[in-house]
Amino acid sequence: MKRFSRILFYLKDKKQNIGLYILFNLSSVLFSLFSFALLPQILKMLFSKDKIEVVKVGFKLSANGVQDYINYLLSQLVVEHNKLYALAFCCILMVVAVFFKNVFIYMSYRVLAPMRNYVMTKLRSDLYAKILELPIGFFTEQRKGDIISRMSNDANEIEWSVMSTLEGLIRDPLQIIIVLTLMVLMSPTLSLFLLVLLPIAGFIIGRVSRSLKKNSTVSQEQLGTLMSILDETLGGLRVIKAFNAEKILRSKFFHTNDTLNEIRNRMNFRRDLASPLSEFLGVLVLSVILWFGGELVLNHQGEMSPENFITYILFFVQIINPAKSLSTSFYNAQRGSAAIERIEEILKAQITVVDNPNAKALPTFNKSIEFKNVSFSYDDITILKNINLTIEKGKTIALVGSSGAGKSTLADLIPRFHDVSEGELLIDGVNIKEYSLHSVRNLMGIVTQEPILFNDTIANNIALGIDNTNMESIEHAAKVANAYNFIQLKEEKFDTNIGDRGSKLSGGERQRVTIARAVLKNPPILILDEATSALDTESERLVQDAINNMMQNRTSIVIAHRLSTIRHADEIIVLQKGEIAERGSHDELLAKDGIYRRLVEMQEVK
Numbered sequence: 001m002k003r004f005s006r007i008l009f010y011l012k013d014k015k016q017n018i019g020l021y022i023l024f025n026l027s028s029v030l031f032s033l034f035s036f037a038l039l040p041q042i043l044k045m046l047f048s049k050d051k052i053e054v055v056k057v058g059f060k061l062s063a064n065g066v067q068d069y070i071n072y073l074l075s076q077l078v079v080e081h082n083k084l085y086a087l088a089f090c091c092i093l094m095v096v097a098v099f100f101k102n103v104f105i106y107m108s109y110r111v112l113a114p115m116r117n118y119v120m121t122k123l124r125s126d127l128y129a130k131i132l133e134l135p136i137g138f139f140t141e142q143r144k145g146d147i148i149s150r151m152s153n154d155a156n157e158i159e160w161s162v163m164s165t166l167e168g169l170i171r172d173p174l175q176i177i178i179v180l181t182l183m184v185l186m187s188p189t190l191s192l193f194l195l196v197l198l199p200i201a202g203f204i205i206g207r208v209s210r211s212l213k214k215n216s217t218v219s220q221e222q223l224g225t226l227m228s229i230l231d232e233t234l235g236g237l238r239v240i241k242a243f244n245a246e247k248i249l250r251s252k253f254f255h256t257n258d259t260l261n262e263i264r265n266r267m268n269f270r271r272d273l274a275s276p277l278s279e280f281l282g283v284l285v286l287s288v289i290l291w292f293g294g295e296l297v298l299n300h301q302g303e304m305s306p307e308n309f310i311t312y313i314l315f316f317v318q319i320i321n322p323a324k325s326l327s328t329s330f331y332n333a334q335r336g337s338a339a340i341e342r343i344e345e346i347l348k349a350q351i352t353v354v355d356n357p358n359a360k361a362l363p364t365f366n367k368s369i370e371f372k373n374v375s376f377s378y379d380d381i382t383i384l385k386n387i388n389l390t391i392e393k394g395k396t397i398a399l400v401g402s403s404g405a406g407k408s409t410l411a412d413l414i415p416r417f418h419d420v421s422e423g424e425l426l427i428d429g430v431n432i433k434e435y436s437l438h439s440v441r442n443l444m445g446i447v448t449q450e451p452i453l454f455n456d457t458i459a460n461n462i463a464l465g466i467d468n469t470n471m472e473s474i475e476h477a478a479k480v481a482n483a484y485n486f487i488q489l490k491e492e493k494f495d496t497n498i499g500d501r502g503s504k505l506s507g508g509e510r511q512r513v514t515i516a517r518a519v520l521k522n523p524p525i526l527i528l529d530e531a532t533s534a535l536d537t538e539s540e541r542l543v544q545d546a547i548n549n550m551m552q553n554r555t556s557i558v559i560a561h562r563l564s565t566i567r568h569a570d571e572i573i574v575l576q577k578g579e580i581a582e583r584g585s586h587d588e589l590l591a592k593d594g595i596y597r598r599l600v601e602m603q604e605v606k
Helices: 002-047 063-080 083-133 136-140 144-161 163-186 188-209 212-235 237-242 246-298 306-347 407-413 437-442 458-462 471-480 484-488 507-521 537-551 586-592 595-605
Strands: 368-378 381-392 396-401 422-427 444-447 525-529 555-559 571-576 579-584
Touching (some): 002 083, 002 163, 002 306, 063 083, 083 144, 083 306, 144 212, 144 306, 188 246, 212 246, 246 306, 368 407, 381 407, 381 555, 381 579, 396 407, 396 595, 437 444, 444 507, 458 471, 458 507, 471 484, 471 507, 571 586, 579 586, 586 595
Parallel strands (some): 396 571, 444 525, 525 555
Antiparallel strands (some): 368 381, 368 422, 571 579
């Protein structure tokens, strides 16, 4: 039950619905049993050759008491009218009982469906909200396809394996308990055998299902791997074809797919065994009851009449189908519990970058950004070490160095994509952790080397995260970013949908849209990861001029790959293995004849 604590947590707001669901199921079970209780009396009335005598009895709320009272009413009808009249009356009662049984079953479905959909809606919403809250570092260790698989396949597994069997996990035990209670009241001696045999049958079913959860976990992991391969294939199709790598990717996908097929076959074999196994064990128990109970009735040793024994057997038959359904529900719940655990890994993942309880807003940026003895480690790997750097307001700081030197990580600390491991990061002399995340990021604009766009219109991509903007401002930002002309050539202009990740635009067009986004936000702090690297020569010059104009009177942190674009930076920071190896202006660093000069010379040779 602990595995389903999250589902129970969502259902705590639906106590009234749960109560109605139990009430409707209870009513349907009682009407069903009433219809079966009539059948033995009808058979006795039809086939008994003895003269029917009316023996008046009072109504008692017990199994035998109800049977005796029904017998009294039917006898009275036969004496006052005839057997055919009594038979017609019984048939009408059975039809009415079955009608109300099915009405209550339908009402239980009407109550259950909104609960099931509510739980799944909440689960998906909480999962997506947690993905948005988790720090960027979490996703460097996770395959994107696996996370998508948890959101889609694992959630679907919970919906169909757990939530769809929720009715069985409530209704079937309820029916079994009620029927068993009536059977114990009818014959304690006969029921003693039943209460011994049923746990043995349940134990056998439990042993068969034990490995189902483990197989389900492996199955979901393989499905996540399959989604990752598909995601990599779609993202790298051009490279795959260019390097004739179709055979490698095909082999990798087919091997994972075949492994998934084998695991799912094993799971289905065990799951499909649940219903026939429970039915066989049920009939086996029924045969024992028939033999032992029949001996008691034939030898007149029991407390039941023949017609009551028939009722007892009919009641027991009503346990077999719920037991089959319950065993199948149990198997499905085992499968679903593995999916719940995988989703719980994300929902319970630690959020390392959070607002302090008393975090204050940062309305404006006035003085400086300061790194004081800052170090950053991830998974015991040191990425930045003892960084001391002050970025004055209005200055342009360039970060250069070889790949893996820590340039992007250092820039990511400023909008708090990560928190420092040691030291302090200060904005206007105050530790950045004392400000709210929203207010800090609201003062920053970021343009990445790889354009990040969404499947939406050009206008909405430019206005991302900005409230109450107008088309005039969007058009102005597009003009500054040299995007206006190509947008006007589109059939729907700013209302043009750019496709998944901006696939309907060229590389240069995508980057210019992201630059327009930063222009529109008009932030005091800019973080630029070589924003012009994806542009053609003409667009690069125009956009670089626009960026230079936008950077005026703003604080800019530029991650530079083309060193020619940072000659006029106020200070250039050369990083090597996570430490500041050199710093100074372009001319000063050239004069040092060190790492920076070698980097410049290498690019000039190219």
